[in-house]
Amino acid sequence: MSISPQWQIDRGQLNHNWLQNGVVVALNHASGICTGTVRPRDITRSLSEDINRWQERSTELSSLLNRFVVEMSPRIYFNSPPLSRCPEETRSWLEPLTHELWLQRGMREKIDAAKAAYQKADSAFQKIYAELSNLPSSPTTDDLKPACSQLQTLIARCQALADSISALPHRVLCC
Amino acid sequence: MFTVSIVDRQQSRRQSLTAFFKDANCTIREFGLYDELVEHSPDLLLIHFRDGEKNIDVVKRSVAVYYGGGGESDDPDWINRKDTRQECHRIWRAVMPDGKGSLTKDEAKELFSYVKDVIAGKADRSIPLFLEPPRHPNIITALAILCQGYLAVHSPETYKLDKEFWQQKGNVQKTTTTTQWWMDSLCNRSTADLSKVDFWSALKDLKKLVNKEWEVSRVLSFAPVLTLLDSIELGEGPDMMVEKAKNALETIREFLDEQTG
Incomplete structure (x- = not known):
């Protein structure tokens, strides 16, 4: 119904396609390895591949969250007709007002929550990377126990991150 | 016999969108989350954006109509890609599982006639208004x-x-x-x-x-x-x-x- 910014397209790619259908699925696979329900030939390598999915695009995801306030603000309507023809004396106060009212409609809280969820997920990944580097080349079930509980935390944090990104609006909310 | 297929993991939405066609004695095939899409040729294919990731090409349809609930799986770039597809349309409002935004009886009738016109190869057919992208x-x-x-x-x-x-x-x-x-x-x-x-x-x-x-x-x-x-x-x-x-x-x-x- 409205302008479809690149941000929306990128969000679909990163949150829906990569995070939920890529990273979370890979983490569940890794969890299966730790609990013994999945038995790959090379456990360490397979775990590493699953968990490294995060590194593939996590920087892009972080940048997506930083772009939100610029690209999804209704002030972008002032870049195209009819509001682009708005006289400067009106635009000088109406454009910042539109942006400020948008932030006041819960946008500040929502984007802060998504950024906090990102930080939590990222720090959990850093912990598990350290854990993985200490694993022997052919780990036993006991060796994998600490990673197993960390993986559950990681899956929960990734899901919370995905939910917080989904909670951001799906269109440029002008009012 | 007019045939309609619908691909949507939400049973309630499948039912609300096909209600008119059922009443009109059309043959309906429903595909939920765990149903494998099989090769067949319906006159009309209704498909949720999210479930469009399935192997949709096996369905040889006369007209396809996509829709979504306004979430992330909706295609935000639809307008730019639409022209490359034959008889592929979109319901522009959100269609919710509780039936909100679903097709009204009149709209379903309009769609029914439109698909028949496509099958008959009528040149002067007009696309139902609810399938037109918002203009202004x-x-x-x-x-x-x-x-x-x-x-x-x-x-x-x-x-x-x-x-x-x-x-x-x-x-x-x-x-x-x-x-x-x-x-x-x-x-x-x-x-x-x-x-x-x-x-x-x-x-x-x-x-x-x-x-x-x-x-x-x-x-x-x-x-x-x-x-x-x-x-x-x-x-x-x-x-x-x-x-x-x-x-x-x-x-x-x-x-x-x-x-x-």
């Missing part, structure tokens, strides 16, 4: 933004704004009470280039655009927005206009919500 969404959006600005100036208690924001408020208060102020930001060309006659005809055109927009949605009464436009045309003062701007803004908000669920 930015006018509605601009009107909402102006309403907000107007209310912030003339009904400051509506919003919480810092005093510093309004350092030049005196000037703003005066300019926003004119018809010109609204039209400068809504007109499809600069009002400075318009003669007096053209100015009022531009306002009438604006009303027609707003009307058309609502015709596409067929969801809400748009009377409050037209009342505001009448008020702008008459050049009414804030004592009359504030309430009308509030009502129009509320209606636009509901309208935009209907589009995206």
Whole structure:
């Protein structure tokens, strides 16, 4: 119904396609390895591949969250007709007002929550990377126990991150 | 026998979208989350964006209609890719599992006739209105933004704004009470280039655009927005206009919500 910014397209790619259908699925696979329900030939390598999915695009995801306030603000309507023809004396106060009212409609809280969820997920990944580097080349079930509980935390944090990104609006909310 | 297939993990939405076709004794095939898509050739394929990731090419249909609930799986770039597909359309409003935004009986009938025209190869067939992309969404959006600005100036208690924001408020208060102020930001060309006659005809055109927009949605009464436009045309003062701007803004908000669920 409205302008479809690149941000929306990128969000679909990163949150829906990569995070939920890529990273979370890979983490569940890794969890299966730790609990013994999945038995790959090379456990360490397979775990590493699953968990490294995060590194593939996590920087892009972080940048997506930083772009939100610029690209999804209704002030972008002032870049195209009819509001682009708005006289400067009106635009000088109406454009910042539109942006400020948008932030006041819960946008500040929502984007802060998504950024906090990102930080939590990222720090959990850093912990598990350290854990993985200490694993022997052919780990036993006991060796994998600490990673197993960390993986559950990681899956929960990734899901919370995905939910917080989904909670951001799906269109440029002008009012 | 007219055949309809629907691919959607939500059973309730499958039922609401196919209700008319069932009543018209069409053959319906439903595909849920765990159903494998098999090769077949329905006349009409209804498909949720999210479930379009399935192996949809095995279904050889005459017409495909995509829809979504306004979430992330909806294709935000549909307009740019639409022309590359044959007889592939989209319902532009959100269709929710509880039946909200689903096809009305009249719309389903229209779709039914349209698909029959496609099958018959009729050249002069017209696409049902609800499958047409919104044509002038930015006018509605601009009107909402102006309403907000107007209310912030003339009904400051509506919003919480810092005093510093309004350092030049005196000037703003005066300019926003004119018809010109609204039209400068809504007109499809600069009002400075318009003669007096053209100015009022531009306002009438604006009303027609707003009307058309609502015709596409067929969801809400748009009377409050037209009342505001009448008020702008008459050049009414804030004592009359504030309430009308509030009502129009509320209606636009509901309208935009209907589009995206």
